[in-house]
Amino acid sequence: MAAYDAPFTPVEPVRAYQRVAEQIEERILRGELPPGSRLPAERELVNQFGVGRSTVREALRVLQSAGLIRSRPGDPLGAEVLGVSGDNLSQALGRLTRSHISSLGELIQFRMVLEAESNRLAARLRTEDDLNRMAGLIDRMRSLSVGPGAGLRAFSETDALFHQAVAEASRNVLLGLCARAVHDAVVEIIERKIADAADAAAWRERSIDHHEQVLAAIRAGDAPHAARLARQALYAYYADHVEPETRALLEAALEQG
Template sequence: MSGPRFEPVRTVRAYERIVEQVEEAIESGALSPGQRLPSERDLMGQFSVSRSTVREALRVLQARGLVRSRPGDPNGAEVLPFSPDALQRSMASLARVEGLSLGELVQFRMVLDGSANLLAARLRTPGQLAEMEAAIERMREAVTRGYDEFSAADLAFHDAVARASGNKLIQICVEVVRSIVLGLVADRLADAPDREALMRRSIRHHEEVLAAVRDGDGPLAARLARRTMYDYYAGYVPAAERPALRALLDQPHSAPE
């Protein structure tokens, strides 16, 4: 019945072929971070295309966060180590275009941070515990030194937990979503009149989370982490969205809701 199976032909542009080749070289490790690509003028020779085409390919690679070029650099473009920048931009763009609400973002952080704590409670090393303690100590000192420093210390704590979870994907997503959420509410947090009280309460909550992680009680750590997140951000989430957040708080089976 059916003759030979024909595949749809997609016209492939020259610059795409270049992107593919360079991408492959980077992801396979043939090109490692810090190394330099040949100059654009060299590349046009190697690929037998014009410089415009080479440049369009480099623009794409740069947009994907794989290389960076700098005018005047006697070497060519630099191969970058992976950075979640591209991931973060996609998500931030997603947040705006799709109209992601603050509630959804916070909810997502509750999920990720809870899971990170659950795993960290079982897998953390003594060194990582020390990092978490140090981060909380920095938070204490930062109470009198302004919101920026407090936020940085808070980041250090959550990052230590995420690393202790042993899952790089969780770690990166936590960081990405965190920065998006902060971009939405940082000014309101920094200007809150009861800022200092908020910080102190947050520190207390973090101490409780840390205690659970230290005790190896993952479910407790997860629950506390979710509640900490909720308490910290719920005030900025429209009341209509809060029930969805609270759905993540009561883990026991007989939750009345």
Template sequence: MTTESAQPARVYQLIADKIENAVLSGELKPGDRLPSERELVQQYGVSRPTVREALRVLESNHLVKSRLGDRRGPVVLPLTSHSLRKALTRLTSVNAVGLQALLQFRMIIDSAAVVLAAQYRTDSDLLEMERANARMRASVELGYEEFSQADFDFHRIVARSSKNPLLELSGEAVRGSVLGLIEQRIVDSGDSYALMQSSIRHHTEVLDAVRAGDGGHAAWLTRDGLYWYYFDYLDPADRPGLRALADEVRPL
């Protein structure tokens, strides 16, 4: 009995799950190729449309990429924050997670990343952070959308400098979710210019602390900066909890 005759309605998902598990376990690594469609049809004993649907699922989850006209199998992509970001977006859309919870998570993730970045950063990492900060300064006059991308890049570089891929992926996901939740509110508020200038000063201080290897100070700057950056967008009832989380790492 073939896999397809056993569960015709869900067989494509079973195939996608098997391939996804091979990627997550390291059996398949970024840059590796899956078998061709014809080989997958023979391997799983299913029809070509079923294989194509499984590949569509894998592509939508940013696990593999097929190239038009390439007869070789799809290539395995590096892991990204897409799946986690998608899950966070779903939770916020049904009000299961709000801005307070996202910021609490971000405070913890980002402050851990800067502590490790202060320990493990290289001269090349520092140069990339400096360039991202320079792009932030240059993009102020271009508008909040351009600025926020440079800001996102700065945090991504810091997280990558922590040498912990889980912090990097989680940080990207939660930062994207926070921005998606309130970006338009920031733009509509008319205060975006002041926020951008404040953010540049804050990032410069964080960069100086990371360069000096002072992870504790960098963690405090990160949590305190997040609290004040989003202060006006928080429900007053949510502020004490965020303040307490920031003060947890306040230097003595």
């Protein structure tokens, strides 16, 4: 079959920096260079790869922009291996929305899908440990929602940790990473506009309330309800802020089940 199909595939030139980057990326992905370990110095890599320093540097730039390494001037240990994370995902998603290829409504709709599924799976697969962790995070959110020094940042961070805990309970890392990436993209676009200092207290109140309901549904193993809660909360929160012509999208996502 291959004889009919593609006897030969066109050969495209592979730049030197690409091969350098591939070799290093390969080792990182295979786990031979675990997070926290260090790459040799650039001038040492020049020797090992037998290429010029600019080539090595372009390769390192590629790896750095992929979030795989981080380098700091003056560090005698060389670039630090960061391992694979979801940062790259949120970066890519952010570009998609910022370039208006994808609208805010689509982004919210997508978030509805992801968080609903995350909740749904968590309700099915959660362990006792998961439940305890989530309950603890809700307690922490509650303690962070009062007092003058209660930071918005700390509250949001705990909120994110709760979602992460749900994602872990759903036993799908990928789902959690994407949900986080979409969440971040939404935040970057709109969150700062609404939820301003004005009604921040009320918002936290509602947020805690919502999380408690989600936890209850997950604890009860009521998967459809857990999923519905995520969709409803996102709809209630964002429906008024998306472009009017895309509100139908959110409603379509809301009506599931």
